[in-house]
Amino acid sequence: MRLPPDLPDLPVRGALDAVTGTLAEHGTAVLVAPPGTGKTTLVPLALGAQNQGKVLVAEPRRLAARAAAARMAALLGEPVGQTVGYSVRGDAKTSARTRIEVVTSGLLLRRLSGDPELTGVAAVLLDECHERHLDADLLLALLLDARAGLRPDLRLLATSATVATGRLAAILGGGPGGEDPAPVLEVAARMFPVSVAHFPPARGERIEACVARAVRTALAEAAGEDNRDVLAFLPGVAEIRRTAAALSGVDADVLALHGRLPAGEQDAALRRGPRRRVVLATAVAESSLTVPGVRAVVDAGLARTPRVDHRRGLAGLVTVRVSAAVAEQRAGRAGREAPGRVYRCWPEGELLTRYPEPEIRTADLTRLALDLACWGTPDGAGLRWWDPPPEGPLRAGQEVLRALGAIDGESGGVTERGRRMAGLGLHPRLARALLDGAALVGARAAAEVVALLDDDTLASGAEVDVELARLRSGAAPGSGRWRGEVSRLVRLLGTGRPARGGRDGAKDDGRAGADASLVVALAQPERLARRRAVGSPLYLMAGGTGVELPAGSPLAAAEWIAVAVADRAPGAENAKARLAAVADQQLAELAAPALISEGDEVRWQAGGDVVARHVRKLGSIVLAERRLAHPDQGAVRVALLDGLRTEGTGLLRWTDAARRLSDRLNTLHRVLGPPWPDVSDDALLADPDRWWTGQLRTARTRADLARVDAAAVLRATLGWKQAADLDELAPERITVPTGSRIALDYSADQPVLAVRVQEVFGWTATPTVAGGRLPVVLHLLSPAGRPAAVTADLASFWTGGYPQVRGELRGRYPKHEWPEDPMAATPTRRPRRR
Numbered sequence: 001m002r003l004p005p006d007l008p009d010l011p012v013r014g015a016l017d018a019v020t021g022t023l024a025e026h027g028t029a030v031l032v033a034p035p036g037t038g039k040t041t042l043v044p045l046a047l048g049a050q051n052q053g054k055v056l057v058a059e060p061r062r063l064a065a066r067a068a069a070a071r072m073a074a075l076l077g078e079p080v081g082q083t084v085g086y087s088v089r090g091d092a093k094t095s096a097r098t099r100i101e102v103v104t105s106g107l108l109l110r111r112l113s114g115d116p117e118l119t120g121v122a123a124v125l126l127d128e129c130h131e132r133h134l135d136a137d138l139l140l141a142l143l144l145d146a147r148a149g150l151r152p153d154l155r156l157l158a159t160s161a162t163v164a165t166g167r168l169a170a171i172l173g174g175g176p177g178g179e180d181p182a183p184v185l186e187v188a189a190r191m192f193p194v195s196v197a198h199f200p201p202a203r204g205e206r207i208e209a210c211v212a213r214a215v216r217t218a219l220a221e222a223a224g225e226d227n228r229d230v231l232a233f234l235p236g237v238a239e240i241r242r243t244a245a246a247l248s249g250v251d252a253d254v255l256a257l258h259g260r261l262p263a264g265e266q267d268a269a270l271r272r273g274p275r276r277r278v279v280l281a282t283a284v285a286e287s288s289l290t291v292p293g294v295r296a297v298v299d300a301g302l303a304r305t306p307r308v309d310h311r312r313g314l315a316g317l318v319t320v321r322v323s324a325a326v327a328e329q330r331a332g333r334a335g336r337e338a339p340g341r342v343y344r345c346w347p348e349g350e351l352l353t354r355y356p357e358p359e360i361r362t363a364d365l366t367r368l369a370l371d372l373a374c375w376g377t378p379d380g381a382g383l384r385w386w387d388p389p390p391e392g393p394l395r396a397g398q399e400v401l402r403a404l405g406a407i408d409g410e411s412g413g414v415t416e417r418g419r420r421m422a423g424l425g426l427h428p429r430l431a432r433a434l435l436d437g438a439a440l441v442g443a444r445a446a447a448e449v450v451a452l453l454d455d456d457t458l459a460s461g462a463e464v465d466v467e468l469a470r471l472r473s474g475a476a477p478g479s480g481r482w483r484g485e486v487s488r489l490v491r492l493l494g495t496g497r498p499a500r501g502g503r504d505g506a507k508d509d510g511r512a513g514a515d516a517s518l519v520v521a522l523a524q525p526e527r528l529a530r531r532r533a534v535g536s537p538l539y540l541m542a543g544g545t546g547v548e549l550p551a552g553s554p555l556a557a558a559e560w561i562a563v564a565v566a567d568r569a570p571g572a573e574n575a576k577a578r579l580a581a582v583a584d585q586q587l588a589e590l591a592a593p594a595l596i597s598e599g600d601e602v603r604w605q606a607g608g609d610v611v612a613r614h615v616r617k618l619g620s621i622v623l624a625e626r627r628l629a630h631p632d633q634g635a636v637r638v639a640l641l642d643g644l645r646t647e648g649t650g651l652l653r654w655t656d657a658a659r660r661l662s663d664r665l666n667t668l669h670r671v672l673g674p675p676w677p678d679v680s681d682d683a684l685l686a687d688p689d690r691w692w693t694g695q696l697r698t699a700r701t702r703a704d705l706a707r708v709d710a711a712a713v714l715r716a717t718l719g720w721k722q723a724a725d726l727d728e729l730a731p732e733r734i735t736v737p738t739g740s741r742i743a744l745d746y747s748a749d750q751p752v753l754a755v756r757v758q759e760v761f762g763w764t765a766t767p768t769v770a771g772g773r774l775p776v777v778l779h780l781l782s783p784a785g786r787p788a789a790v791t792a793d794l795a796s797f798w799t800g801g802y803p804q805v806r807g808e809l810r811g812r813y814p815k816h817e818w819p820e821d822p823m824a825a826t827p828t829r830r831p832r833r834r
Contacts, residue, residue: 001083001099003049004075010038012187016046022183023123023155024050027147028172031159033187035329036290036336039159040064040127041071047157048083048100053122057102060133062088063259063266063284068127069093069102070267071290089425090488091263105135109142110425113374116146123155129168130160130325131286132358132386134306138368141383142375144171162325164355171384194335198348199298207300207345208239212246214343215278218296219252221341228295229277231285233330235302235319237457240280247278257281257291260457262481286329290336297334299327301346305356306363308393317456318567324352358387365389366428369397370406370414374422378412403594404432424492430454433523438493440522440590441515447489448472449519451482453564458482462553464516464564464581517581520562521591527563528588528595529577530621538574539563542588542595542619546574558582562591588618595619600628602635604643609702610636636700641688643702649681649713651705658711663746664730665714671770672729677717684717691716730769734776737763737827744769744776750792754779757788757805758817761825766794780805783813783831798822 007013012033022029033039040057047055059065069086076083085094086102094101103111105126112118126140140158147154158168165184172182199217201210211232222228230252234240240256247254257269257279269279272293279291283303303326304317322330327344334340360368368389372380378398380389401407406418406428414422421431430450437446448468452458458478459467470476471483521528526543537549537556547566549556565579589596598616605611612631616624644651668676677683677690684691691713699705715723730751733741738759745752751769757780767776780789780797788805791797802822810818815831 001048003045007042007075008038010042011190012038012042015185015187016042019043019185020046020050022185023157026183028156028182030165030169030172030182030184031157032165032184033159034161034189034332037187037189040068041075044100044125045072045075047123047125051122054120055100055123056108056121057100057125057127058105058108058139059102059127060105060131060136061259061284062104064289065102065104066263067270067289072100090485105133105139106425109135109139109371110423112142112146113371113422117150118154123157126158128161129158130162132356134359134363134368137358137360137386138371141385144384161329167386171386191332192335192339194331194340194342196342196344198344198346200347201345207302208242208246210345211243211298211300214298214345215247216250218298218343219250222296229279229293230296230298231279231281231291231294231333232298233281234300235304236282243280250278252276252278254278254280257285259284260455260478260481286326291333294333294336295338295340297330297342299330299342299344301327301344306359308364321352323354323356325355327352360387360389365393366397366400369394369401370418370422370428373407373412373414374419401428404428426454429523433519434489436522437519441518443490443493445515446519447486449516450489451485453523459579462550462579463555464520464579468516514587517562517583518587518591520564520581521583521587524563525592525595526619527566528583528592528618529561529563531559540621542592542621544620547577548574549577555580555582560584560588585623592618600631602631602639604639604646606646610639610700640699640705641685645685649684649710651702652708652710652713653706654710658709658714660732661711661714667746667751668730668770671774675719676722679714679717729771734767736760738829740829750774750777752777752779754781756781756783758828761822761827764795764823766792782809783816
């Protein structure tokens with residue numbers, strides 16, 4: 001093919017020779033060029049003119065792939081499908097003549113798995129690498145691996161809209177560790193100045209209302225400028241719909257732009273109209289696409305990004321604040337053709353992260369784990385990653401695949417079932433639901449539910465069967481797209497009949513709801529849920545997480561539900577069920593046999609007692625139970641220890657003597673160290689074998705623990721020598737000069753002896769404990785028992801502090817001795833007689 005002579009005068013045009021020459025010389029390169037420079041359309045044409053084989057362009061989104069192919073075909077004066085074509089899931093326009101094919105990253109992963117050599121392909125352009133989508137990061141790693149081992153002649157060009165390309169250039173480099181970085185070429189955009197205004201939401205104002213307010217302001221400030229279109233960025237389809245409703249009556253055409261729209265509606269948003277337009281878009285319009293005529297951008301400052309809560313087993317899209325890099329890209333859309341303006345719906349001065357978080361760090365990695373297993377590297381070792389997959393989430397994904405039968409339990413290698421699942425182009429959970437659901441309820445019934453679950457824009461209500469009825473009738477937005485996906489999935493399955501009386505025909509014989517529930521449960525067996533109590537909107541999912549139905553849900557009467565979509569707000573105790581279907585126990589057991597377990601369960605019930613029962617469970621849901629009269633004593637010990645760890649050793653019987661013993665032992669451990677034991681709660685419970693004796697050996701309940709003397713537990717931690725030395729090194733009482741034996745208080749850092757002044761006359765040596773290492777602090781009391789002085793040095797007190805104490809107290813207590821020389825006086829317990 002040849003480059004057309006009249007290429008548009010875009011910034012990258014002057015760099016085409018440098019790009020193709022550098023790639024021919026080095027084999028890999030990075031092209032840094034902001035949106036609007038022509039890198040997505042002109043560079044592939046230049047590569048196609050230079051190379052004999054096919055050029056593949058990998059785009060992160062289907063909409064961008066179709067738009068890029070259409071633009072390049074128009075530059076060649078041809079329809080799409082001849083020299084330039086595209087292939088996305090469920091749609092393709094190519095022919096034997098196609099030399100440049102635009103594909104999604106996910107589809108190229110499937111193709112690469114089936115043909116690691118990419119037969120007939122001369123070059124691959126990875127577009128918009130800076131967005132750090134999961135599929136794109138994995139694709140980069142696998143292409144580099146294929147190039148290193150199978151296709152050293154394969155040319156790889158990575159494009160980015162940001163200049164933070166050091167790591168990208170390093171891993172594209174020729175050295176084994178990326179120490180010889182790939183060349184980096186930069187093309188600057190021709191930008192007009194863009195002014196910035198901030199429109200933060202008012203208190204209690206929804207983001208859609210704020211965006212609509214900013215759009216109206218943008219339209220008013222550009223009154224009379226017919227060509228000034230407004231591009232507004234919103235996080236998702238639901239927000240687009242609500243914003244469009246809020247803009248009812250504006251003097252402009254309001255259009256939506258997102259990846260789930262029919263092709264005709266997408267195309268309408270990407271071409272100029274007869275009058276001013278307001279284009280409400282998701283992140284698809286940040287890069288790769290050009291929306292012509294835009295002179296004002298309204299940015300909600302939000303985006304949907306995948307997140308997974310591994311502890312609760314919840315994965316999905318969450319709404320987050322965009323990064324500074326994304327905000328700059330969005331703003332740049334206003335300055336392509338003339339000076340523009342951006343209206344930012346967040347407070348001025350709010351700090352944004354510099355770059356978006358790579359999806360590989362936050363997303364569910366089950367599909368990535370399956371792709372790695374298909375590639376023959378289940379743990380991803382040996383691949384050159386931009387960021388390697390985190391070990392924990394990767395392991396979690398592998399566990400899901402083992403449960404689905406997609407990978408071998410021991411080797412981690414992909415099974416034949418796993419390869420078939422990977423070939424469906426669905427998340428492995430949905431692939432499992434499609435394959436097993438087809439065998440149980442029929443290919444079409446399974447495909448209908450899977451197509452609904454795979455498209456988060458189709459459902460507007462909370463009931464799966466109601467949403468399916470709306471889609472079948474054509475009343476729901478996206479019905480045509482849904483029907484097309486259903487047909488695609490049925491074709492992938494073949495025409496086999498179901499194994500259990502499933503149906504492929506009409507869905508109005510009363511079985512449809514049960515079929516839908518079963519397929520939902522097959523996709524997410526951990527989200528089967530049973531109501532906690534009659535009349536309660538709260539359910540317990542098999543995975544152990546609580547889930548709540550929205551107020552007024554028609555599903556509230558169901559004892560069992562199969563949750564299709566759930567999310568949890570930060571800090572919320574329970575998840576919210578956004579889409580669910582009625583289920584029952586029989587369906588749950590059919591869908592999730594791997595989650596069924598049966599056996600004895602002995603555990604500590606928080607705030608209660610030991611619970612011993614024989615249970616049959618589906619995950620965390622108890623199906624049946626009976627009390628155990630004679631539970632295993634070892635299991636009871638574990639439960640009692642859990643109770644002590646949860647509620648503390650206060651469950652034992654703590655007498656005053658036990659508390660004093662604890663203080664004495666803590667003092668010796670602190671001053672002398674081992675072998676004197678640490679008897680804190682943490683130390684005791686870390687090594688219960690030291691003291692689990694006597695009554696504890698037969699304890700079975702909370703009441704039994706309350707009868708166990710804590711002092712006996714503490715003494716059990718002592719060796720015979722420590723037991724013999726305890727009273728000498730930390731005596732419970734000390735004999736004072738009068739002969740009285742007075743208790744020491746070891747609860748402070750130094751032991752305290754509280755004694756009346758008259759009882760220690762003549763005592764000049766301060767008492768000590770712990771073999772003389774720790775002085776005793778004397779609290780010297782008045783005859784009434786009130787503190788008169790505190791000292792750890794008696795000799796100094798008699799000469800320094802005593803005269804003042806004598807002067808203050810002898811008039812108040814004349815019957816008591818107050819000698820001038822206390823060191824020579826006789827100690828006494830009682831006042832003198834008159």
